[in-house]
Amino acid sequence: MSEQDDLKIAVNDLVIANRILANEGVMDASGHVSVRHPHDPNRYLMSQSRSPQLVDPADILELTLDNQPVGGGSRPLYHERFIHGAIYRARPDVKAVVHAHAEDVLPFTITKVPFRPVIGSASAIGHHVPLWDIRDRFGDATNLLVSNLDQGSDLATCLGENSVVLLRGHGFAAARNSLLAVVRMSIFLPRNARVLMNALRLGGEINALTPGEIDVKAATYTTDRASMYRGWEYWAVRAGCGELLEYNLAKMKEAAQKAAK
Numbered sequence: 295m296s297e298q299d300d301l302k303i304a305v306n307d308l309v310i311a312n313r314i315l316a317n318e319g320v321m322d323a324s325g326h327v328s329v330r331h332p333h334d335p336n337r338y339l340m341s342q343s344r345s346p347q348l349v350d351p352a353d354i355l356e357l358t359l360d361n362q363p364v365g366g367g368s369r370p371l372y373h374e375r376f377i378h379g380a381i382y383r384a385r386p387d388v389k390a391v392v393h394a395h396a397e398d399v400l401p402f403t404i405t406k407v408p409f410r411p412v413i414g415s416a417s418a419i420g421h422h423v424p425l426w427d428i429r430d431r432f433g434d435a436t437n438l439l440v441s442n443l444d445q446g447s448d449l450a451t452c453l454g455e456n457s458v459v460l461l462r463g464h465g466f467a468a469a470r471n472s473l474l475a476v477v478r479m480s481i482f483l484p485r486n487a488r489v490l491m492n493a494l495r496l497g498g499e500i501n502a503l504t505p506g507e508i509d510v511k512a513a514t515y516t517t518d519r520a521s522m523y524r525g526w527e528y529w530a531v532r533a534g535c536g537e538l539l540e541y542n543l544a545k546m547k548e549a550a551q552k553a554a555k
Contacts, residue, residue, distance in 0.1 A: 300332045305354045306538040308339050310530045311477045315394065316347035317533035318481050325394035325465075327480075328378040329473045331356060338382055338391075343370040351538075359383045360443070373441050380446030381453060381469050390473040392480045395465035398487040403460045411503045412493065416486035417511035418470070418479040419458050426452040427462040438464050458483065472517045474526050479515075481529070 308329050315321045323345045331337040341353040355371075356364040361379040363371065378391045402409040403425060411419040426449050428436050440446050440461075449467065453459040457479065458468045466483060470476035493500055503511070515522060530539045 297333050302351075303542045304329055304332045304339060305351050306542050307473050308341070308354055309349055309351055310526075310533070310535050310538050311390075311473055312341060312346040312349040313533035313535045314477055314526075314529040315392065315480060316345070318529060320392075320396050320480050320484060321346045321394045325392075326372045326374070326378075327390070327392045327473075327477070328357075328375075329390045330382055330388070335382075335386065337364060338378060340372065340375060340378060343372045361446075373439055376443055376446030377440045377449060377467050378446075380443070380450040381467065384447070384450040384453075385455075385469060387471055388469040389471050390469070390476040392468045392476050393465065394480060396480075396484040396487070398484040398491070399460065399466050400463070401491065402487060403462050403464065403466075407494065409458075409460060409487070409490070410500075411486055411508060412490050412500065413482070413486055414503070414507070414511050416479075416482040417503055417508045418475065418515050419483065419486065419508075420456055420512070421505055421508055422456055423458045423460060424452050424454065424456060425460045425462060428464075429462070438462075474517055474522050475515060477529075478522065478525060 308327065311327045315325065315327060325346055326340060328338045328340040331339060336359055337356050339354055340357055341349045342355055344353050355369065357375065357379065358364060359379045359382055361375045374393055377393050381388055381391050409423045411417050428438055428445065431448055432445060440449055449459065453467065453469065457470060458466055460466050468476050468480050468483065470479060490500070527539060530536055
């Protein structure tokens, strides 16, 4: 498969990711998802500033790790693209990033109750979810948005080697080694938050996942597992973008057939 085919598949997958996250209620008119460029680790792909539900392939831009569009241009950009570039710069292992404001997660950004995985499907959240407060370093004269390189870098430092970081009164950022993995985790983050919140209302001790359970279960959510694609296909069809999925699968099968000859 050519580099051009690889790039088109990456663009299609990014459109699918936007539509899925909007359709599953993780994002609304705000929020964004990106993927590292398939052939240049110093660039990433992201839509121009547009509601995720409406993103199509023509909206996808290439950006540098300084968060500037390759080749310039005048299309509007997401103000918080600095989250993405900073995480890619700090974490070479990261292939995809999501930033969203899911309401179910927000209570855990403004209290001292730790956000932790309590359901198996959310194990990819990991052992620790740090909380980043923009006020700690940048004071209270901000609009809470991560809108420059310094703020993005500070957030990436707080994320560290974890998969998720909460932003006080704002939302979350998630980072994983594939687009499928970060979309899946972002879908189950709010679900985990709802279950945890309901359990807290019942009172008593929370019987969260153990470190061993987190490690074993999280290891099953890799892109070589059929279950990952089963979920991806399900969410893509629900979001009404199955035709993009069909193109990608056809191209991948074509490449595999050529390689087998």
